[in-house]
Amino acid sequence: MDQPAGYLHWGFILISWPNLLLIGLMVVLFGLALILPFPGHGSSTEEEKRA
Amino acid sequence: MKSDVRDESAGSWTAATRRQLERRLPWENLLPDRQPFWVGSWVYVFGVVTIAALAWVVLSGVVLAAFGPQWWHLSSVGRFFNSLHFWSVQVFFVFMVLHLWGQYFMASWREGRAPTWMIGVVTFAISIVTAFTGYLAQQNFAAQWIAMNAKDAINGTGVGGFFNVLNFGQMYGLHVMLLPIAIIALVFLHIVQVRMKGVVPPIGHEPEPAVTWDLRK
Numbered sequence: 001m002d003q004p005a006g007y008l009h010w011g012f013i014l015i016s017w018p019n020l021l022l023i024g025l026m027v028v029l030f031g032l033a034l035i036l037p038f039p040g041h042g043s044s045t046e047e048e049k050r051a
Numbered sequence: 052m053k054s055d056v057r058d059e060s061a062g063s064w065t066a067a068t069r070r071q072l073e074r075r076l077p078w079e080n081l082l083p084d085r086q087p088f089w090v091g092s093w094v095y096v097f098g099v100v101t102i103a104a105l106a107w108v109v110l111s112g113v114v115l116a117a118f119g120p121q122w123w124h125l126s127s128v129g130r131f132f133n134s135l136h137f138w139s140v141q142v143f144f145v146f147m148v149l150h151l152w153g154q155y156f157m158a159s160w161r162e163g164r165a166p167t168w169m170i171g172v173v174t175f176a177i178s179i180v181t182a183f184t185g186y187l188a189q190q191n192f193a194a195q196w197i198a199m200n201a202k203d204a205i206n207g208t209g210v211g212g213f214f215n216v217l218n219f220g221q222m223y224g225l226h227v228m229l230l231p232i233a234i235i236a237l238v239f240l241h242i243v244q245v246r247m248k249g250v251v252p253p254i255g256h257e258p259e260p261a262v263t264w265d266l267r268k
Contacts, residue, residue: 022145030149033093040091 080246090250094157097150104143105238109231111136116227120190140182147175159251167244174237177230184226187216198222 005016114132115123122129151171160168186197198216205211215221 026145026149030152033097033149033153036093038091038093 075247076243080249081243083246087250087252089253089256094153095250097146097153101143101146101150102238102242104139104146105234107139108136108143109235111139112227112231124191140185144178144182147178151175154251157251158254161251161254162248164244164248164251167241167248170237170241170244174234174241177233177237181226181230181234184222184230187222188219188226190219 005018007014007016008020111132115129115136118129118132123133124130154168154171183201187194187201201216202211205214205216
């Protein structure tokens with residue numbers, strides 16, 4: 001933990017691996033939020049439609 | 052009788068403010084138990100998680116401020132609260148950015164919601180300054196290193212005369228008082244704006260939803 005982080009240096013892109021990993025995790029989380037069903041939501045809507 | 056009282060107070064600022072609040076912020080908007088069905092998505096959870104993280108940031112920050120630097124660096128409980136403060140800030144920023152992505156891609160400034168969006172933008176900017184002053188207020192070598200590296204950049208912007216990163220008292224005062232008050236006030240306004248205007252509908256959807264989602268279920 002006391003060592004400096006490693007860096008990805010690709011052309012003009014320079015970013016530490018931990019930062020790149022975090023951004024990757026955020027993108028994955030964002031994608032999951034779009035596709036995963038929200039609990040209890042579908043049944044409530046169906047009930048409203050029937051009412 | 053009630054309307055007579057209102058007529059008598061027609062020129063009163065207090066009465067005018069009360070009428071404005073009653074008209075623009077009715078209780079059913081402030082504390083709704085039903086939401087449009089599109090709110091039932093994980094994307095809408097990002098903002099709530101950001102607020103929850105902010106609550107932990109403030110609570111842990113109050114404890115740190117009460118006990119001081121020696122406690123948060125040297126005692127095990129102090130180091131725990133120091134870490135709690137640091138990691139809740141990380142969660143705060145991660146979910147604020149996820150919230151920003153979600154609102155950006157659904158163009159949440161539509162249909163009179165520009166103030167909500169702009170308050171969010173300003174809150175984000177102030178949060179960055181608050182986090183920066185937090186790094187400067189750590190009272191360790193990292194804080195000194197960051198301050199020494201930052202001073203030239205800050206001086207380069209021309210605000211060094213008002214914002215001296217080498218002045219611990221100024222940075223600490225900003226970090227524990229002025230900036231948190233600004234963030235909490237802006238977040239409050241942000242939520243009130245959302246309650247006033249309602250949650251933005253998906254692009255191309257009818258403004259008034261035919262089907263609502265009962266939050267009590």
